[in-house]
Amino acid sequence: MNLSTARSEKRAKEVGVRKVIGSTRKGLIWQFLVESVVITFIAFFLSLFFVQLVLPVFNTLAKPI
Numbered sequence: 001m002n003l004s005t006a007r008s009e010k011r012a013k014e015v016g017v018r019k020v021i022g023s024t025r026k027g028l029i030w031q032f033l034v035e036s037v038v039i040t041f042i043a044f045f046l047s048l049f050f051v052q053l054v055l056p057v058f059n060t061l062a063k064p065i
Helices: 002-021 025-061
Strands: none
Touching: 002 025
């Protein structure tokens, strides 16, 4: 929760600076949505990679006796 609060404060500053520079509301919304989707896809593919990396070891450990 604390990390979320800190990020929202940083995000609010960023939005303020972008508004002063001349960014539109639609542009800000588009930026944050694209950023969220990109981070989600990166996390998804990293998790697939790590699962494929660790799965053989897990299978040998979970092998029935």
